[in-house]
Amino acid sequence: MSEVKKRLTSWDSIIILLTIVVLIIASATVDNFGTSRNFTFMVLDLLPIILIALPMTMIIVTGEIDLSVASTLGFTSALMGWFWNNGLSIEMIIPLCIVIGAICGVLNGFLITVLGLPSLAVTIGTLALFRGLAFVVLGDGAVADFPFSYTDWVTGTLGSSPVPNVLILIVILALIFGIVQHATPVGRALYAIGANDKAAHFSGIRVARTKFWLYVVSGAVAGLVGVLWTLRYSSARADNGSGLELAVVAAVLLGGVSIFGGKGSLPGVLAGVVLLAALQNALRLEDVSGQALNIVTGALLVLSVLLPNIATAVRGNWHRRRLRQAAANAQ
Amino acid sequence: MLRRSPRTLLSVTSAALLVVGLSACGGTTKDSTDNSGSGSQASAAADPNAATKEGLKIAFLPKQLNNPYSDVEVGGGKVAVGEVKGEYKLVGPNDASASSQVSYINTLIQQQQDVIVVAANDPNAVCPSLNQARAAKIKVVTFDSDASKDCRDAFINQATTQGIGESLAKMALEQAGGSGEIAVLSATPNATNQNAWIEVMKTELAKPEYSKLKLVKVAYGNDDDQKSFQEAQGLLQSYPNLKAIVAPTTVGIAAAARYIGSSSYKGKVAVTGLGLPNQMREYVKNGTVKKFALWNPADIGYLAAYAGAALASGQITGAEGEKFKAGKLGEYTIGKDGEIVLGPPTEFTAENIDQFNF
Numbered sequence: 001m002s003e004v005k006k007r008l009t010s011w012d013s014i015i016i017l018l019t020i021v022v023l024i025i026a027s028a029t030v031d032n033f034g035t036s037r038n039f040t041f042m043v044l045d046l047l048p049i050i051l052i053a054l055p056m057t058m059i060i061v062t063g064e065i066d067l068s069v070a071s072t073l074g075f076t077s078a079l080m081g082w083f084w085n086n087g088l089s090i091e092m093i094i095p096l097c098i099v100i101g102a103i104c105g106v107l108n109g110f111l112i113t114v115l116g117l118p119s120l121a122v123t124i125g126t127l128a129l130f131r132g133l134a135f136v137v138l139g140d141g142a143v144a145d146f147p148f149s150y151t152d153w154v155t156g157t158l159g160s161s162p163v164p165n166v167l168i169l170i171v172i173l174a175l176i177f178g179i180v181q182h183a184t185p186v187g188r189a190l191y192a193i194g195a196n197d198k199a200a201h202f203s204g205i206r207v208a209r210t211k212f213w214l215y216v217v218s219g220a221v222a223g224l225v226g227v228l229w230t231l232r233y234s235s236a237r238a239d240n241g242s243g244l245e246l247a248v249v250a251a252v253l254l255g256g257v258s259i260f261g262g263k264g265s266l267p268g269v270l271a272g273v274v275l276l277a278a279l280q281n282a283l284r285l286e287d288v289s290g291q292a293l294n295i296v297t298g299a300l301l302v303l304s305v306l307l308p309n310i311a312t313a314v315r316g317n318w319h320r321r322r323l324r325q326a327a328a329n330a331q
Numbered sequence: 332m333l334r335r336s337p338r339t340l341l342s343v344t345s346a347a348l349l350v351v352g353l354s355a356c357g358g359t360t361k362d363s364t365d366n367s368g369s370g371s372q373a374s375a376a377a378d379p380n381a382a383t384k385e386g387l388k389i390a391f392l393p394k395q396l397n398n399p400y401s402d403v404e405v406g407g408g409k410v411a412v413g414e415v416k417g418e419y420k421l422v423g424p425n426d427a428s429a430s431s432q433v434s435y436i437n438t439l440i441q442q443q444q445d446v447i448v449v450a451a452n453d454p455n456a457v458c459p460s461l462n463q464a465r466a467a468k469i470k471v472v473t474f475d476s477d478a479s480k481d482c483r484d485a486f487i488n489q490a491t492t493q494g495i496g497e498s499l500a501k502m503a504l505e506q507a508g509g510s511g512e513i514a515v516l517s518a519t520p521n522a523t524n525q526n527a528w529i530e531v532m533k534t535e536l537a538k539p540e541y542s543k544l545k546l547v548k549v550a551y552g553n554d555d556d557q558k559s560f561q562e563a564q565g566l567l568q569s570y571p572n573l574k575a576i577v578a579p580t581t582v583g584i585a586a587a588a589r590y591i592g593s594s595s596y597k598g599k600v601a602v603t604g605l606g607l608p609n610q611m612r613e614y615v616k617n618g619t620v621k622k623f624a625l626w627n628p629a630d631i632g633y634l635a636a637y638a639g640a641a642l643a644s645g646q647i648t649g650a651e652g653e654k655f656k657a658g659k660l661g662e663y664t665i666g667k668d669g670e671i672v673l674g675p676p677t678e679f680t681a682e683n684i685d686q687f688n689f
Contacts, residue, residue, distance in 0.1 A: 035441065290424055
């Protein structure tokens with residue numbers, strides 16, 4: 001019974017519930033929110049955040065972080081433009097960009113797991129490094145003449161339905177990441193590492209190797225998102241995706257993942273991403289200015305960190321009081 | 332099992348990613364590509380006599396909000412929207428990045444605006460959304476910086492190269508008092524805009540009415556305040572008989588005015604060119620500068636709103652040669668590729684400079 005109660009009052013279920021409530025209220029009260037076209041727009045807006053959040057969730061669950069993802073995105077976007085200008089076929093460029101993204105992840109993984117450097121410092125460094133490389137590749141210029149069949153696929157929908165093509169991609173990747181995280185030994189290992197990586201190590205989990213591959217996967221996904229971003233905006237630019245890493249980390253934390261590792265679930269994170277995107281979309285439709293939008297999302301994030309802590313404190317207090325009462329009764 | 336699992340994780344995800352990447356094989360390269368999809372709509376014929384519709388929803392989307400220059404631009408737009416009895420709306424991102432405008436365009440589509448007036452941060456990044464807007468019967472007017480021409484109905488061009496060059500030559504003649512030596516203080520030696528304007532200016536100076544004017548030197552201040560200041564000083568040392576310095580750059584004209592204003596040449600050597608009223612106000616007030624020019628940003632927004640209203644009312648379609656009326660600015664004719672040229676730059680003097688704040 002208390003297990004069920006714990007489940008229902010956990011932060012991720014609260015966020016999922018809140019997301020559903022916001023979606024219902026917005027559909028009912030905000031003009032043009034519940035339309036099929038708005039659904040398409042919203043999915044396109046949250047596409048980069050939700051995809052990068054998948055590996056980011058795993059990384060944060062292990063107690064680490066990867067802030068270089070948006071720069072990896074910008075780097076692969078710039079490379080995509082450069083390759084395209086140099087006559088490579090788009091079918092070659094796409095896997096190449098994903099592999100290069102993975103190589104960026106290898107560098108992060110190497111510095112963090114082999115040299116044992118703190119991930120925050122390393123990925124702040126590579127954040128600057130990859131963005132710098134992006135500007136070396138493409139400078140201030142933009143490459144725009146990507147084939148219509150590809151750009152149209154990214155912005156388009158399945159036939160005449162309102163389901164965006166990219167939603168299939170999101171569903172497939174979310175399923176893969178969700179299964180790995182919540183239904184395999186690897187997933188359980190991630191939580192063990194996050195809770196206590198020494199204990200995890202002594203229980204036979206290959207901590208360093210697991211973390212290394214997480215960064216590689218994170219880089220590969222960032223590379224894929226670089227490609228999708230470029231195709232969505234038909235514009236390869238070195239500054240694509242600037243600042244996106246913060247939106248991703250914000251969504252992951254809002255979704256109930258603990259920044260200290262060991263806690264959180266992917267459904268919570270997915271709800272966090274959708275909640276942020278839905279709020280922004282609805283407020284924009286209501287002509288709320290960009291600055292006010294930042295205030296709302298910022299406040300929401302602070303609350304998402306604050307509330308679970310208050311809840312834990314309150315619960316702890318209550319628990320202690322009950323113990324004292326029980327002790328008094330026994331006397 | 333546990334030992335092998337990180338690899339399983341990697342292989343599963345990378346396989347999934349590669350499937351996505353390789354799903355279409357064939358080899359589309361830059362050379363083989365067809366970009367036919369974007370684009371031109373079949374538009375109905377224009378009816379120049381159609382009445383301007385009332386209550387048109389006209390939304391302005393500048394490059395970013397809270398930029399003093401674009402505030403003046405959209406301010407002009409607001410006035411014009413009021414004149415055509417439309418509904419004015421201003422939206423925009425907080426940063427001027429390439430993609431940040433797209434969500435705003437999508438929102439405007441959802442809100443079923445009649446006209447979107449946009450200054451594109453990236454000519455291509457906004458294109459797919461703008462074309463979606465046009466498919467939803469929204470008219471798209473660009474100002475300030477154009478989007479790719481197949482995704483908007485009209486573009487308000489603030490000034491043509493020819494217009495600026497002619498205006499610079501005219502002011503030089505006036506300020507030099509009809510004859511004598513003049514010099515140009517430009518930005519960098521390879522600044523595209525400045526070089527084009529100086530070329531036109533030179534062609535103008537070759538005309539008979541400019542025969543008494545002699546262009547002795549083109550100096551380059553690299554759009555750096557200190558370098559421009561030193562170059563202005565150098566010009567006077569090399570050419571003590573100089574009558575006027577023409578600076579077709581806002582940095583150059585301000586630096587030249589500061590040098591002349593603080594030297595014994597004040598009142599003897601004229602400074603003119605392209606400048607911002609707020610930067611030049613003190614030099615105009617203290618008599619160093621009599622006249623300079625720049626396009627009026629408020630007029631850009633004003634004209635854009637009228638062009639949008641004319642498009643939405645069916646008076647024009649954006650085709651070359653169509654005419655429409657733009658309130659106090661008079662009648663305009665659409666040029667090639669849907670371009671509408673604002674007209675000759677506005678000239679600022681001691682009399683009118685206080686009306687401008689940008």
